[in-house]
Amino acid sequence: MFFDAVRNNKRVVQIFLALITLPFAFWGVDSYVRNTGAGADLARVGDTKITILQFDQAWRAQQDRMRQVLGASFLPESMNTPAARLAVLNSLVDQRLLLLEASQGRLGAGDDLLRDVIAKIPALQENGRFSMARYQAALAAQGMSQAQFEAQMRQDLTLQQLVGAVGDTGIAGNKVVDKLLRIQTEERQIAEWRFTPGQFADQVKITLPAIEKYYAQNLKRFEVAEQAKVEYVLLSLEGLLAQVKPSDGEVTAWYESHQDRYQQAEERRASHILILASGEVDREKARAKAEDVLKEVQKSPAKFAELARQHSQDPGSAEKGGDLGFFGRGMMVKPFEDSVFGLRENELSGLVQSEFGYHIIKLTAIKPGKLRSLADARPEIEEELRRQAASRQFAEAAETFSNMIYEQPDSLQPAAEKFRLKIQQSGWLPRGLSPDKLAGLGQLGNQKVLAAVFSDDSLKNKRNTEAVEVAPNTLLAARVIEYRPASTQPLAIVKAEIEALLKAEEEAVLARAAGESKLRELQQGAEDKLAWAPVRRVSRQDGRQLPEASLKAIFRADVRQLPAYVGADAEGGGYMLYKIMTVSHPEKVDDNRRKALQAEYGTILGQEDFAAYLAGLRLRYKIDINKSALESKER
Template sequence: MLQQIRDRTSGLIAGFIVALIAIPFAFFGIESLAPGGGDPVVAEVGDQKIHESQFRRQYDQRYQQLVQLMGENFRADMFDQERMRAAVLRDMTQETMLRQYTEDRGYRADDATLFNVISAESAFQRDGEFDGQAYRDALQRAGFTVERYESQLRDNIEMNQMREAVVDTAFSTPVERTLAAKLQAQERTLQYAVFEVARYRDRVSVTDEQVEARYEQTKARYMAPERLRLAYVELALDKLPDVEPPSEDVLKVLYEGEKAGRFTTPEERSARHILVGFGADKDAAKQKIEDLAKQLADGADFAELAREHSEDPGSSQAGGDLGWVRRGQMVKGFEDALFALDEGQTSAPVETEFGWHLIRLDELKPATVRAFDEEGVQQSLKELFADRERQQRFQEMSERLEQLAFENPGALEPVAQALELQVQTTDWFERGKGSGIAAEPKVVEAAFSREVIEDGENSQPLSLGGNRIVVVRKAEHEPPRQKALDEVAGQVRAELVDEAARKLIEQEAQEVLNAVRGGTDFQEIVSAKNGELRNPGKIRRDNEEVEAAVVAAAFRLPHPQDGTPSTGEAQLDNGGRAVLLLSAVDTPEDARLNEVQQRRLRDLAAGAQFGAYMEEIETRVGVEIRERPDDAETPPIDG
């Protein structure tokens, strides 16, 4: 079914394919990598191994996606690298585990399902219709072959079939919904006092001796990391000068080469069919389809027979209507029969892998070819010519760049002069904290390599994606060094002050709790202890005006008993503390969940069920983490 797509595709579009394969299935192709024997195994999933080099590649890919997503707002210190390593390895093991499990359990995605997913993707369409050229172009730009992409997408569909089989059966009972509604609508009457670090700093004194002692104890925390500035030349496809407009003769040659794929709308046929599956008795199925064919020959209505007898759940209720069909969308036997019919004609019984069919051709749209002289065709040809010329020039300059960088390892100026490029420099940056090209993992890895830092040589040409290539070399370099006490004394002092302030807060918060539990008025003791009293009154779980930590702590407190409020504490994000006084709990008896809340409850149940199912799959397949990636060779982000 997909052979026509393969035969009719070639060209260009953009690298968006990652969006088609949703996490956690973003790491297809793991089994296609074949690392050598010196590559340590970081995890073993069933009968497959995940090697350190594979992990490094996937980590690098995820990092680059994050950089591209955040653009100028990206900062390498914004996320926890240890958590990112764990997430990447988890996704890789889960994808491998699920693929093995779904294959073993017999989940399959046929060609028709695969084609429906591919043809519905807008990036593979032109003018709202699937276009084979756009399909091939997009895959080529993203570094996929058609065969590899379809294989991976098929895996994804099969794994989603398994997931949906679990989550679509999730439900909540009336008792659960009633309890959830009551808890959601519950209100708690709250007072609380906040003790901020800022209010206690002036009550703390730190001596120079204490600062010096802390500095000596924790010197390792106050290292100035290695940093450098890079010189570089960049070759970018989108910065190449415009090409000379082509002559009409050149455009005509290009048109003839592209006409069949780019400027031809293929023949389409509007068809209906009746399907009778083989079932347990193939001969009986054939007899039934022949009886239906006789009824049609005697004047029966095709649509009514399809509604009554067709076993195709996707079209039977529509009278067997399949919509508009092009070559390559149906299995061969069905397609051959359909494209041999005249308008209004019904086929004899046709056998396919799905059963017996009767096919009727309702309407035919012949193939159309856009003329060379059309304005849109001319513009498309000019853009295609310009793009190919730039691609050709970029390829030639890339090869020349590699040669020049190799022949002049100690300087970039000869490279820049020969290719009419500029030598540019980055700002100072630390490992993993650069911006611009210094945020690119490949650049960071090369920049901190022995060849660049110690030997002072040019890097190899580095492909950054998006048709960009750079060569970098060291401009200035500072090795790691111990910061002197006078550089960090203010920081050390502030840390000591805050540490002492938090201890005071902890003591006073406990004194407030003890006093209130002993019968002292809450407001009176809070005022005496330099706290800030807040009285939000009744709050619910979704309250956004009270600190989240306070709300969470309030709904963990036991119900007040015999008129005695419940008390407790909450640690605030800013280092302060809150002392809570809960005086009442009101739970409505007639609460009901709205539709959104019911869906959320169902989603929670589905998530819990699928999580438990994943644990069972992991037990059956077997997942062993052999070596933590952060203990193995460090991924590119950390050099």
């Protein structure tokens, strides 16, 4: 959810990184209060409204997020349901409630905080420092103004204050944590016995009438879905990239107008001797020692490396004679950096104090800042110009491509020739594949593509399908070239399969019945003659030891009298019996585990507090949702 992105400054910073690829739905608190936007209202929150335009922006952003997470397996049509649309709208309502509360509470983010957060965004830094050029380029790539982005960031920081005030206050009491920890760390010593279906194989005979009855009652199970072979073409941004080559003049013009991107900052190489210091008393002793070493260095500057190996307490550089290699500004602590960049080559510093202690520095080399040559920068300039040109071409070509596919429906050849595309052929595509099997079809594994392929127009008239977006900046159009209707496999082919299925089911029923019968006998005090498997310990903390159903049965068992017996269905069929022999708790629990559990439970309480806070806001403000407009809107 949106408020997850404003929990702390790190997440706020990541909002800009997401902005590079995802559109934002809103521009600041003011845009809500002024009720901007056009079109019918999908909802009203207090005196404000949520319009179709605002919903569409959020809808596209959510689709982009899902596409990034799921990749090729993302199905746009899976979001086009009344339930999915209502979920997005409810998220907008929650955001609106928070913004109204922030506005009424006069919460806001000052200019100093805003500047500080933006300056720390890694994507906007160059050589460890904020770059205005990168900032402006990133905004331009997204089509945003500086004012728009800063309004969004100010809103996020404002919401952080509100969300943090509620969501970060969950406190888990010591007694509750101790009780949870006791439950979590409890161990039960068990032995097990399994009734397997195979033990009852001789007791099961499947008759022909039973097979025929199952076949008749489950004909759909033996249907072979209709299938089609298609030819298809792909128009993609990546495909157009190969067709674009910027001219020398374009490369040169770009280089000359963006030289700030190719400026390499000055770097310096230094060696140092570090005398560590911590605390006032230790610092005085360290300073005295550093002053003695400085005198030695000043007396014999040529022996700096030898003296560094002898006296320096920096384990990373002492054995290398104090050498730190080349570095630029922003890579060292400030007092150290200021001193290095104030020295002349081969000059010695005096004592330089930093948070680590006292440094004696020698500047050994200077690598002046320089502009990268055009020849050096050419490959990345060509790539950027190619991508820009291909993006423009794709935007222009997409509409023409779609129109040609529709207006010349009897062949893909005209579109293929115009855009220099290869006509490809598929294997047999089955209708009605489950989502988990679609990925095996590659770019044809798209529900919208398959729906178009198996439409009446495609099958009966052999016309082109519409151009379908199967991935970002990728359009696919297909045409059926061969078709097989759905059919049902005859009984003779599936008889053995049905017989094996019925046999396995009957064996599993007998195994379960035998297991449950034996469990009742043991629980009623019958003599235990089972040859149990070796004893082992299980706990809730390591749920991988046993199937979930077995673990639940073991820890729900009444253990006031031991041994205790429980049972559970076994994975793959059959029935498991468990004999609980002892119950124990660790004598001592690691304090780190206790703290981690307390923090985790505190987070859960904070989330519950925040959910309750949102529920309270929904009661405080009048909320009207136009469900009919939401569900009838085509997407």
